[in-house]
Amino acid sequence: MDNNLVYQYILSLGDNAMILGHRLSELCGHGPTLETDIALTNISLDLFGEVRNYFQYAAALKGGDCTEDDIAHQRNSRQFYNCILVEQANIDFAYVITRQFLFDVFHYLNLTQLQNSTNEQLSAIAKKSIKETRYHVRFSTDWIKRLGDGTEESHQKMQTAVNDLYVYTEELYTPSATETAAFEAGFGTNIASLKEPFLNKVHQTLQEASLTIPDLPQRYAKGKSGFHTEQLDYILQEFQYMQKTFPNMQW
Amino acid sequence: MVATLNNIPTEVQRILETVTDPEIPVLTIVDLGVVNKVEIHNKNIYVELIPTYTGCPAMDVMQADVIQAFEKAGYTAKTKLVLSPAWTTDRITEKGKAALKTYGIAPPLNAIADKAALLDGGKVVACTNCGSTNTNLVSQFGSTACKALFKCLDCLEPFDYFKCLK
Numbered sequence: 001m002d003n004n005l006v007y008q009y010i011l012s013l014g015d016n017a018m019i020l021g022h023r024l025s026e027l028c029g030h031g032p033t034l035e036t037d038i039a040l041t042n043i044s045l046d047l048f049g050e051v052r053n054y055f056q057y058a059a060a061l062k063g064g065d066c067t068e069d070d071i072a073h074q075r076n077s078r079q080f081y082n083c084i085l086v087e088q089a090n091i092d093f094a095y096v097i098t099r100q101f102l103f104d105v106f107h108y109l110n111l112t113q114l115q116n117s118t119n120e121q122l123s124a125i126a127k128k129s130i131k132e133t134r135y136h137v138r139f140s141t142d143w144i145k146r147l148g149d150g151t152e153e154s155h156q157k158m159q160t161a162v163n164d165l166y167v168y169t170e171e172l173y174t175p176s177a178t179e180t181a182a183f184e185a186g187f188g189t190n191i192a193s194l195k196e197p198f199l200n201k202v203h204q205t206l207q208e209a210s211l212t213i214p215d216l217p218q219r220y221a222k223g224k225s226g227f228h229t230e231q232l233d234y235i236l237q238e239f240q241y242m243q244k245t246f247p248n249m250q251w
Numbered sequence: 252m253v254a255t256l257n258n259i260p261t262e263v264q265r266i267l268e269t270v271t272d273p274e275i276p277v278l279t280i281v282d283l284g285v286v287n288k289v290e291i292h293n294k295n296i297y298v299e300l301i302p303t304y305t306g307c308p309a310m311d312v313m314q315a316d317v318i319q320a321f322e323k324a325g326y327t328a329k330t331k332l333v334l335s336p337a338w339t340t341d342r343i344t345e346k347g348k349a350a351l352k353t354y355g356i357a358p359p360l361n362a363i364a365d366k367a368a369l370l371d372g373g374k375v376v377a378c379t380n381c382g383s384t385n386t387n388l389v390s391q392f393g394s395t396a397c398k399a400l401f402k403c404l405d406c407l408e409p410f411d412y413f414k415c416l417k
Contacts, residue, residue: 035390035400042392049306053334124334128305131337131416132396138370139391 002185006119007061008081009182011071012224013114013122014054015082018072019232020103021047022239023090032093039139040096046132053125073243077232081178084223085168087231094147094154094161101140102165105201106172106194108133113189122187141205148209155210162211167219173198176224253290262324263291267298270320273312274395277354280313284342287333296321296328301338303416304396340416355379356398357412365415369399378403379410 024044031037055068062071086103090096111133114126147154175183175191182188203213223232242249259267267286272278280286280300288299298317302310314330321328340359343351348358357376359365367373369391377384383405390400391414398411 035392038394039390039392042396045306045396046304047306049302049304053305120335124337128302128334128337131339132304135391135414 008178010054010058012081014051015080017047017051019082020086050129073240078226083171084221094157097143098161098165101144104137104140109194117187119187145209148211163214166214170218171221270316277350282344282347296326298330359413359415380408381406
């Protein structure tokens, strides 16, 4: 197996979890109710658990002194391969829930396939994380329905968030060069095959929530190839602040 | 020697049982079911642990506690976290489940009852205070990654429920 390709593929898996995990961690202490606050930070913790497993493995592949922290902290935005959706800001609770729901549906489908990876370590990580992701999907689906089918105001806010975020979903099921190569090598998932189940679940849930499926053109999104919106630089500025200010510092 | 979980020498077993979950101190790591393998070479012990939840910070503490417990007894211990087999709540022993209940955390139900309780508002989780199953889900996520928050509608006591993970 080509270790360099595995390494690149791990980054594309791990960066999604890390960037969304960070976005959720920003909400710690700011959730609309205590229970929701705890739920969002719990999900953040699960995502960071997942990314630690990926990056520990990536660091081992790289060898030498490389650690999981080096991989998280010593790359710039052009070297991150998360999709554009997960870096979008916490504008309000409707955006937080919509972003979460769209990612959770994709995440669950992708991990389902990754469980069968020919790479044992990736398969083990997927088998572990999918158990937690199942809870994430339940949580966000529940909120989509409650708010979409709630009051006039909650419905309006949800529809605005859905319109703004749905336009980034095509990237989720459009394979990047790395994802295509990983699939052809046998250890990566078949990203293009996720399109149908993804759209089915998303459309069905939006309809149940009495929300309209946006009829808007998809945005140009190449996050998985390293081209990001300005949002990512704000995230990394905060996330990597200590390592950039005091290189190689340790707690 | 490589000890299977059924033939760990008594002394080693006794030391393992002194290590508890830092957030649920009534539950030993043996009863929690996170000990996967033990290798013993004279005074050198190698313990494989499997994480409960991937991001659970208690796993780092448990590893440090295992090493410390063996050092105190004159051993040198090494630990490793392995992901396979993935931990499930079925690995919690009956003794562990009873300890959870006494401590005030409702032990995990089977997968079907768990789904009913967490998704469909099923009244199946028994209150740890009065035993009534007239209980309501307050939040699917609780004070730690492994728990959900419930409230008893009879005695009004809030309590944690250890979520089924399969």
